[in-house]
Amino acid sequence: MTGVEGYMYPNEIRLYWSVLIVLYPYITGLVAGAFILASLERIFRVEAVKPTYRLALLTAMAFLLDAPLPLLFHLGHPERAWEMYFTPHKTSAMAMFGYVYLWYLMAVLTFEIWLDYRRDIVLRSQQTKGILRVIYKIMTLGSSNISERALNIDERVGWLVTLIGIPSAFLLHGYVGFIFGSLKSNPWWDSPLMPVVFIFSAMVSGIAAVMLFYMLLTKMRHKTIDMRCVDAIAMYMFYIFIIDFSLEMLDLVHRIYEANESFRSLNFLVHTKLYFSQIILQILIGTITPLVLLFITQVVKLPEIARKRMYTVSGILALIGIFAMRWNVVIGGQLFSKSFLGYTSYKIHLVTREGLLVALGLTMLPLIFLWILLKLLPPWEDEGAHAPAAGD
Amino acid sequence: MNGFKDIEHLFRFAGLFVIAILVFLVVRGFIVPKSFGEYGHYRAAAIPQIAALPLHYAGHQACISCHSDIQAVKSKGMHAGVNCEACHGALEKHVLDPINVVPVKLNTAVLCVRCHAASAAKPKSFPQVNAAEHANGIACETCHNPHSPAIDAGGTK
Numbered sequence: 001m002t003g004v005e006g007y008m009y010p011n012e013i014r015l016y017w018s019v020l021i022v023l024y025p026y027i028t029g030l031v032a033g034a035f036i037l038a039s040l041e042r043i044f045r046v047e048a049v050k051p052t053y054r055l056a057l058l059t060a061m062a063f064l065l066d067a068p069l070p071l072l073f074h075l076g077h078p079e080r081a082w083e084m085y086f087t088p089h090k091t092s093a094m095a096m097f098g099y100v101y102l103w104y105l106m107a108v109l110t111f112e113i114w115l116d117y118r119r120d121i122v123l124r125s126q127q128t129k130g131i132l133r134v135i136y137k138i139m140t141l142g143s144s145n146i147s148e149r150a151l152n153i154d155e156r157v158g159w160l161v162t163l164i165g166i167p168s169a170f171l172l173h174g175y176v177g178f179i180f181g182s183l184k185s186n187p188w189w190d191s192p193l194m195p196v197v198f199i200f201s202a203m204v205s206g207i208a209a210v211m212l213f214y215m216l217l218t219k220m221r222h223k224t225i226d227m228r229c230v231d232a233i234a235m236y237m238f239y240i241f242i243i244d245f246s247l248e249m250l251d252l253v254h255r256i257y258e259a260n261e262s263f264r265s266l267n268f269l270v271h272t273k274l275y276f277s278q279i280i281l282q283i284l285i286g287t288i289t290p291l292v293l294l295f296i297t298q299v300v301k302l303p304e305i306a307r308k309r310m311y312t313v314s315g316i317l318a319l320i321g322i323f324a325m326r327w328n329v330v331i332g333g334q335l336f337s338k339s340f341l342g343y344t345s346y347k348i349h350l351v352t353r354e355g356l357l358v359a360l361g362l363t364m365l366p367l368i369f370l371w372i373l374l375k376l377l378p379p380w381e382d383e384g385a386h387a388p389a390a391g392d
Numbered sequence: 393m394n395g396f397k398d399i400e401h402l403f404r405f406a407g408l409f410v411i412a413i414l415v416f417l418v419v420r421g422f423i424v425p426k427s428f429g430e431y432g433h434y435r436a437a438a439i440p441q442i443a444a445l446p447l448h449y450a451g452h453q454a455c456i457s458c459h460s461d462i463q464a465v466k467s468k469g470m471h472a473g474v475n476c477e478a479c480h481g482a483l484e485k486h487v488l489d490p491i492n493v494v495p496v497k498l499n500t501a502v503l504c505v506r507c508h509a510a511s512a513a514k515p516k517s518f519p520q521v522n523a524a525e526h527a528n529g530i531a532c533e534t535c536h537n538p539h540s541p542a543i544d545a546g547g548t549k
Contacts, residue, residue, distance in 0.1 A: 007512045086420050089433050106412070111405060118401065141408065143401035150398040157402060339513055 006342030015334045015346045018354040020070035022330045023362055025176045025198065026323050027067045030366075032173035032199065033206015034060040035109070035165060040236065042162040048232035054379030055217070056210045057113050062370035064105055069362050073353055093182065097175045104172050108165040114139070115158040117377050119146045135376070173202040180329060187262035188269075188333040193251045200244035205322040207237045208315040213370070215312060221380070227304055231297075234311050238294040241318065245287055248325075265340035273335055273343060278328045286321015290314035448482035455483070458490070462539055469540025470519075479503060479538070500532040 004013055038056035040046040072078040085102075088095035114121075122144045125136035174195040180186075181194025211233045218225045255263065270278055293314045297307050331346050349355040430436035455476040456463040466472055477483055479498065486493045501523075510520040519541075521527075535543060 009513060082423070085416070086424050087428060087433070106409070114405065141401060141404040143404055145397060145401060147398060150401065153399055153402070341512055 003345030003347065004342065005344075006337070007339050008337045008342040008344050009339060012334075012337050012342075013344050015331065015344070017330055017334060018074065018346075019327075019331075019348055019356070019359045020074045020354050020362070022323070022327045023070040023359055024067065025173075025330070026205070026326045027063050027070070027362075027366065028173055028176055029198065029202030029322065029326075030206050030209050031060045031064045031067060031104075032169040032202040033204065033208075034063065034210050035169040035206070036203050037207045037210050037233065037236075039162050039166050039169075042159060043166065046232060046236075048228050049236075051226045051229045051381070052210050052214045052233065054116065054377075055214055056206075057109065057116065058373045058377065058379055059210050059213060059370060060206070061109050061113060062366040062373055064101075064109060065369050066362060066366040068101065069365065070359075073358055073362070093175065093179055097179075100168070100171055100175060104165075104168050108161060108168050112158055112161045112165060113377070115154045115161065118154055119151055120377065122146045170199055174199050180333070185338070186333050187260065188266060188336070189329065191251060193247060193254075194329075197244065197247050197251060200240060200247055201322050201325055203240045204237060204244050204318055207233060207240065208318040208322075211237065211311060212315045212319075215308065217374075223380075223382070225308065227307070230311055231307070234294060234297060234307075234314070237314075237318070238291070238298060241287070241291055241294065245291060248287075262340060265336050269332065269336050269343065273345070274328055274332050277324050278332070282321050282324035282328055286317055286324050290317040290321065293317075447484045449477050450482075450484045450487040452476060454487045465537065466539040469537075470542055471539060498538075500536075500538055501527065501529065504532040504536075504538070 034056045037049065038053050038060065041049050041053045068081075072081060075081060084092075084095050084098045088098065090096075118140075121136055121139045123146070125133060125140050125144070128136060177195030177198030180189040180198075181191050183189045211230060214233075215225055215230065255266070290313070293310045296302070297310050297314075302310070334344070335346065336343050348359075351357050425435045425437065427436035428434070431439075452475050459476075462476075466474075480495055483495055486495055505521075505523045508520050508523075510522050514520055532538070532541075
């Protein structure tokens with residue numbers, strides 16, 4: 001049989017979770033990570049990262065809108081997805097997660113963005129014309145009160161929402177790790193460390209994405225990159241990356257030391273079918289290289305241009321490495337037989353419902369969402385809506 | 393009253409939430425079938441609908457009511473626990489019209505290896521053969537009686 005080595009049970013030959021299920025944790029991870037970066041400014045008062053606060057919220061929103069789409073494309077009957085909300089089964093982690101997703105989308109992210117932008121929305125509803133005016137009018141929800149006291153209340157409520165948002169973001173992504181980590185039938189996934197590793201890698205990917213977006217968008221706007229901000233983001237990314245890498249290594253060392261009945265089979269897998277994606281791409285290129293680059297930026301006083309380049313390369317490599325991590329978890333966990341006697345292969349198709357083109361489209365889609373959000377709600381302080389001057 | 397004016401917009405957002413929850417509950421009321429959850433996490437009305445579907449399998453008792461001779465052989469052999477229709481296929485139509493609907497004769501060279509082809513996944517105690525080496529294309533029933541396959545237990549040699 002093509003792609004099969006050794007003995008596979010009949011239901012193990014074909015992979016049921018495709019590249020779209022790789023994308024799903026990757027995208028939700030970007031959401032959670034971007035939100036954590038936003039909370040750094042809001043809750044932990046890290047003033048240096050303020051220029052990215054709004055951008056981080058919009059990035060989280062753009063990716064959150066995209067997050068369920070890979071799952072819907074994966075389903076044979078996407079129109080039945082609603083059943084999960086209408087008749088949820090209490091023992092289904094996925095059904096409970098549906099509510100976590102809605103909670104995070106509506107109660108946390110939409111509410112926080114609305115509170116933060118309310119002043120801008122009200123002013124734009126008065127300054128714009130045509131369809132944009134109608135959109136902004138709807139977004140004001142009929143209230144144009146932007147008095148100092150009202151905005152002050154918004155600020156305090158926003159702080160509370162962010163505070164609730166941090167555990168919600170952890171829940172959102174910790175759950176994705178939980179789904180894999182709680183599958184006791186699969187030794188590649190079955191680990192209580194899985195949700196924790198997912199959360200920390202999510203934070204790294206989200207922070208890297210917002211950092212790259214900030215640098216790219218600032219360059220496109222012909223403005224100066226705030227190096228104090230980027231330096232602070234890179235520093236946090238470095239620290240969280242170290243925790244993430246340590247946890248992943250702890251998991252690895254634990255598996256090697258424990259060496260249970262699955263170890264020989266999984267060890268063989270890592271050294272053969274997963275060698276490129278795990279050892280080369282995830283660990284060497286996607287983790288150790290950006291960690292070394294970020295380490296250099298922390299200990300050596302480098303000129304601004306060199307730091308920018310190193311941050312860019314580190315960010316891109318971290319994003320590649322974390323995508324590889326999701327790939328190795330999702331695809332890797334389906335490549336070996338429960339009999340530990342055989343291995344199958346995953347061949348990605350090009351134009352099928354779960355093929356490469358759909359995956360690329362769903363990866364690009366959040367960028368379109370982000371572009372629309374950036375046009376509708378510009379996050380830049382120098383482009384914000386201005387209150388009409390006295391006498392207008 | 394002025395105090396409320398400054399938090400009125402928050403109530404508007406909360407109102408959106410309440411409306412969304414109400415819409416959800418109304419839609420749920422229409423979409424979820426009335427009998428859902430009566431016995432378990434499924435639609436209770438599905439049970440009589442499924443029961444009304446045409447039958448395909450007649451069941452072991454229907455077979456042995458006519459083929460008691462086969463049952464006598466089968467009950468003494470290793471296949472005693474194998475249902476007749478597991479090999480012969482669904483035969484409800486044959487039970488309803490035994491004269492006109494006659495089951496096709498099975499090709500044992502193909503049929504037997506479905507279960508007895510050698511595989512590492514099967515317990516060692518389960519009889520399994522490499523068909524090409526074991527029979528070289530000869531039908532299994534040449535040596536084994538499918539209803540009681542052990543050769544020393546009355547199979548025709």
